[in-house]
Amino acid sequence: MTNLPEKPTIDGLEAKWRARWDADGTYRFDRTKTRAEVFSIDTPPPTVSGHLHPGHVFSYTHTDLVARYQRMRGKEVFYPMGWDDNGLNVERRVQLLTGTIVDPTLPYDPDFRRPEKVDPKARPVPISRPNFIELCEEVVPDFETAYHELWATVGLSVDWDHTYTTIGPKAVRMSQRGFLRLLARDLAYRAESPTLWDVDMRTSVAQAELADREVPGAYHKLRFTGPDGQPLLIDTTRPELLPACVAVVAHPDDERFQPLFGQTATTPLFGVEVPILAHELADPDKGTGIAMICTFGDTTDVTWWRELSLPVRAVVQRDGRLRPLTWGEPGWETTDAAAAQAAYDELAGKTAKQAQARIVELLTEQDLLDGEIRPITHPVKFWENGTRPLEIVTSQQWFIRYPDKAAMLARGKELAWWPDFMRVRFENWVNGLVGDWNITRQRFFGVPFPAWYPIDADGVTDFLSPILADEASLPVDPTTDVPPGYDEAQRNQPGGFAADPDVMDTWATSSLTPQIVCGWEDDPDLFERTFPMDMRPQAHEIIRTWLFSTVVRSHYLHDTLPWTSAAISGFIVDPDRKKLSKSAGNMPDDPVTLIERHGADAVRYWSANGRPGMDMTFDEGQMKIGRRLAIKLLNASKFALGVGQPAHGAAVTEPVDQSMLVRLAALVEEATAAFDRYDYARALERTEAHFWSFCDDYLELVKNRAYSEEPTAESAKAALHLALEVLLKLFAPFLPYVTEEVWSWWREGSIHRSDWPDATELREAAAIGDPLVLAVAADVLTEVRRAKSEAKRSMRAPVDKVKVTDTPERLGALDKVALDVRSAGAIDQLFFAKGEEPSVEVTLAPEPSTS
């Protein structure tokens, strides 16, 4: 029955139990269960564009802790895993790894093969879009295999049969269907509009992916000419956008400029007459108090342009360079076309930065720059992963309308946040929303829009009248599939059609992860049993993106929250509270190395110390402690089981055994309550503390009795077995490997499918147990150990007598465990004395003389 190893070890447990769990389907989702019996988790699909680092292990372990706890509580846990292999980041990684770059004008090359060796300094090889997508499909699964391997080793109790990818056919179908549904209800639309644009990646960027960075800039004071012919000084940090100036603006209450409103000013160098307007957003304290409006220098320009109904005079094109143009033509009227052209020709073709340098020279030559250039540092918008500031260009994009703010805020209130204060991040974001959600990316590897555009007889494409795919035909790729009613020969021909060239924003797909994993409309039976989901675990940095957008989609599609609770995990930081990153040079060893060094249970132990929402310091010392705990668990278990099975039906009759079980019952209640509020860290801390005192005190106390031939040995054996089972279960979510190993020594099946301990049952087994008995015994033992330690004697050193002075109540409790105390302390005589001042006097036996 019981099968104890000679020398237990935690090494090798990962491989052993991974294989067993896999073979037994321990974590397989049983889809016969009803919604009420299921606990479903909306897994964050890690992006495969990078490498998993300890921070990932940290937060993914948190989810697994909850999954394992819920499973033991009797829930059928639906815990899939996804890979986010869609989006700009993945595309960029594949480009770097394969040394390629997409050139959409190239035709497909069926003979193209991935280069064997890639020189990072060499110029990337241009390839066609279909070739690049093939390359992605070839390379990305390798990334995913590495991720799977790590997650399985960490011990995530995922059902791998439900794995999905965000670029896979299922996700594409869901994304396209979700898009068409919104379009049908006019919740999505296509429009031409100024768009934030990354000039390096040459794609539009959504508000959610913006990051402000402080960068150096400089005020340049330009000499415009006012209506009276006098100079009108205007400060700008973007003098190169002067040719794109369409107006100047000041605050309506600003008395300095009130007389000028409604009149015109003339731009320097280009001689364009622009209106002088008033708007609330103009800040009298910034610069000279009057600003130039360009199309477009920043998002304020966009606001002014829209609210003041200004024309577009765009100069920056999609590659970030100033475009060629002819002055004097409609829209580009000027008082001196020749001079404007001469000046502009110096700028055309240059990047914004180069153009800025040149225009400053031109302005200086003509004395149109007033005073010195004043360097400043100011926040500028970047794509969060980009290296150059964003520009704003006008282009056609698909948008999803945001629901009104009140509805979103109500959803935020409805959702249970762990920790609760994270709701504020959501509310901040909702309150700051501007415009609609641009879901278009001018990229190659992504979910295509299920749309084509008609080309008229003259060869002009009508980009505002899309031909949409039938839902039944999804997923489609418009670049290879043909729209209803057309044939392939008509592609890009007059009278034919053109494919929508763009792909969806990665969040347009990720916002549907609940629909993807639960099988929205593809698998109504599964959907019924799992949606709305129970839990969304995620990091706080993506509340504004992933969490928010998922709430939006579910609000529209199902008029419900996608899940009832959101568990937000913190970051891992270094001891200086800096976020871990490669560039900061503070990145610890990779998770595989850490697991090899300390064991998966130990790494999980470290992770479990991070409370929800709290950042935690990376600390390998914690892993060492976790490793020690796992080893201790093996040894203590070996001992507890080594006393032999209790006789069938043996009851726990000894007061100290009952006392221990009563205390254990209190621990079960505490750990359960903590888990129920996602405070796994507390559950672990309490269990661990209890376990150590269990080993130090209780095991020492019962050791001799349990091995003895006395009838009371049965009580000890029964209590040891019961306590061990309970402790193992409490540790099981945290240390799945070592607990499963011990479980297998004397129990059938997996501990991870066993029932969570029940405090009521424990109390019944403990009968009238008094927690004081064990507490007093432990106190006396500590005093005895202290005496031996101070006398520099062995813990086995015999004690002649111990005199305990204490209250009658405590002495009464001690009396019930006197035999065990004497045995554990090697105490010959134990005396009690009632007294106000508790004390323990220890008289050691004389040290035997040694030579």
Next chain:
RNA sequence: GGGCGCGUAGCUCAGCUGGCUAGAGCGCUGCCCUUACAAGGCAGAUGUCGGGGGUUCGAGUCCCUCCGCGCCCACCA
């Protein structure tokens, strides 16, 4: 600029709705090869609970304020 969070032993962190001499682990010191465990065990020392006010019989715990750190949001002139 607005908001959220954090600041407790050298280090990493607990201290839940205010209540006995402020806790744990690591590290440090000392002791012990105890037949579950020496990659271990036992014991010990260590803190003006960021500063200053206030409420209270009583505050690490509540209120105000200041300081430091981190993060989120914010219209780049």
